[in-house]
Amino acid sequence: MTSINTLSIDAAGLSAASTAYQARQAIRRGDWVKHTSGLAARNAQGNIAILPAALASDFLRFCQRNPKPCPLLAVSEPGDPMLPTLGQDVDIRTDVPLYRVWKKGVMVDELSDITPLWRADLVTFVLGCSFSFEHALIEGGIDLRHVKEGKNVAMYKTNIQTVAAGPFHGPMVVSMRPMSAANAIRAVQITARVPAVHGAPVHLGDPALIGISDINKPDFGDAVDILPGELPVFWACGVTPQAVVMAVEPEFCITHAPGYMLITDLLNSDLSLA
């Protein structure tokens, strides 16, 4: 886990909101162009999609219809780069460590500041991130193999179809975490309480039942071993909306770079129902 102390911020001496604010300020200054895993660990992080207003209402309906893969934390006013519901002085043009710029589904640039590209018709979508529910699982005493092994989580395309809205449609992408049956049961309970970050699993057990032909060959991320006595447990994944957006090949679109998330003032515990 990357220590926030390398930013000269003493997390122990700061409130979570203050830690998150200072982390965003460091990112804004260009002092932190790295992934955000473990940064301000008590705070919720967000996946970012910035779309032209012409597509935004369709995409908003898509998220509303597919809350497990697309759990909305915030939607900006058109043209407004600020996200006041997510924290103090959150400016989406500067507060993500690394952005990707897309034209017609092709990545054309990676930048740490998109201020020059901002337009009056852009709408920002912030979606819950699995870091938050992994935090809840680990706090609940459930070890996650990919975390222990320093790997990216294993992700798979499935035959589970999302509910379409306008041009947006496509299969659900899931992440997989192997665990014992007892932990799988606990994990259902824990993650059901965080619907703002994917919620309860969408499947467990036989991968073939959701169209995964080889569990050892994830479509994204890294394979992890499934030990004897373990079940694979599958959650809807934030890669789903990215894949769905890219399939539409919007004329212009900005996302975060994978793992380089927006740190919000929301606590992970704020996202929990109980």
Added chain:
Amino acid sequence: MTSINTLSIDAAGLSAASTAYQARQAIRRGDWVKHTSGLAARNAQGNIAILPAALASDFLRFCQRNPKPCPLLAVSEPGDPMLPTLGQDVDIRTDVPLYRVWKKGVMVDELSDITPLWRADLVTFVLGCSFSFEHALIEGGIDLRHVKEGKNVAMYKTNIQTVAAGPFHGPMVVSMRPMSAANAIRAVQITARVPAVHGAPVHLGDPALIGISDINKPDFGDAVDILPGELPVFWACGVTPQAVVMAVEPEFCITHAPGYMLITDLLNSDLSLA
């Protein structure tokens, strides 16, 4: 489902508590010496164990240590046959349709009224019954195969050990319900909210992992098919405390006859956390 109308009680016109009271009164009069499945269906039913006070404190600790198989709804004062926390005028000597009397672990009698056997040292334990959580599952839209097929639920001895207290110890008995992965995930969420009736499952998937060698040969109840794409889901079962009590061979003990339960004024929904 047996209709309560055969008791000349119009369930539709009565509150749940009043329905339960009238059902108990009919049982007390000897007008209902039948199993109680479906009777006063909104109300929680209870498993009964009546033990001499000399064993009662050990058994109470056993229940406290094993809440999933032994979810306590009420414990009486020693010698007091009344259970005021469970409803109006609940008299454990008369309000269960059929009792079994045991001496040193051997059943010596079946009676519909135990008033002549009552002693000043007897303590009544009322334990939550799976009828309540099956009600929650069915209300949640999850079909239960054994209910549809009019069978008793399949139950198995496992290698999961209970936590001992005094002389009480032994393996956990579980009930099994086959369901799709999606329903298994929903069922974990639903039953986790009813800890007073066994709570979340204790296992799902491979039966061998909890010491069940042949899923088609339950130790109690009836076998049901597990269809392709389904998982067996296992819950702690109220047969566990009965087996544990019998193993101790108490000099004297009274239980309900299987399926002939105490109907309480508690609603099934009263037992739910949310």
